[in-house]
Amino acid sequence: MTKMRKNILLIILSFIVLGCSDTIEFNNPAFQANFEGESWRAVSFAGDIDFGGFIFEGNRGLEVLQIITSDDRRGIYELTPESVSVAIFKDAQGTIYSTKNLPDPSITLFPPEGVIVVEDIDNEEPKGVTGTFRFTAFSEDGLSSVNFIEGVFFKVKLFGGLEALPD
Numbered sequence: 001m002t003k004m005r006k007n008i009l010l011i012i013l014s015f016i017v018l019g020c021s022d023t024i025e026f027n028n029p030a031f032q033a034n035f036e037g038e039s040w041r042a043v044s045f046a047g048d049i050d051f052g053g054f055i056f057e058g059n060r061g062l063e064v065l066q067i068i069t070s071d072d073r074r075g076i077y078e079l080t081p082e083s084v085s086v087a088i089f090k091d092a093q094g095t096i097y098s099t100k101n102l103p104d105p106s107i108t109l110f111p112p113e114g115v116i117v118v119e120d121i122d123n124e125e126p127k128g129v130t131g132t133f134r135f136t137a138f139s140e141d142g143l144s145s146v147n148f149i150e151g152v153f154f155k156v157k158l159f160g161g162l163e164a165l166p167d
Helices: 002-019
Strands: 030-035 038-041 044-050 053-060 063-068 075-079 086-090 096-098 114-121 128-139 145-157
Touching: 030 053, 044 145, 053 145, 063 145, 086 128, 086 145
Parallel strands: none
Antiparallel strands: 030 038, 030 145, 044 053, 053 063, 063 086, 075 114, 086 096, 096 128, 114 128, 128 145
16 A cells, blocks of 8 residues: 555656746747746747848747847847847737837836847758847836846748838
8 A cells, every 4th residue: 555655656746846847848940938937939930031130030929029130140149229139029018128228217227138149050941040049128118128038049940021120
């Protein structure tokens, strides 16, 4: 009887350990991040090269996330109000947050910041691009912000046809 209880306890503990996780799940391909402490995974996503840089866009319901680089090569792209590279998020209510927007001084004195790292570009057609990102962005009035960390775009295909959201 005690051996059966131990086995049941072991099975229950296994389900608990394997079922409780806050880590980002990897799909192949994928566009996802930790958004405000919760997992955010794009239902649909694509990439494009426009004006010499990459545009990666992910959609989840009415939400749209775009990360845009100043160049279409591997590299590290800083996200500041002065940089050409930008991250833009449109929430389900239509509010647009951008790393180009400055915070209201009553909220914080620290400007938005972040980084996009393009790590790999496939040689096959259509090309797939892999990298990471993190950023804090503010609404146009600077009173609201969003935070994405541990962001990953993995083998996002460059299909074309994307246009940048207004920032």
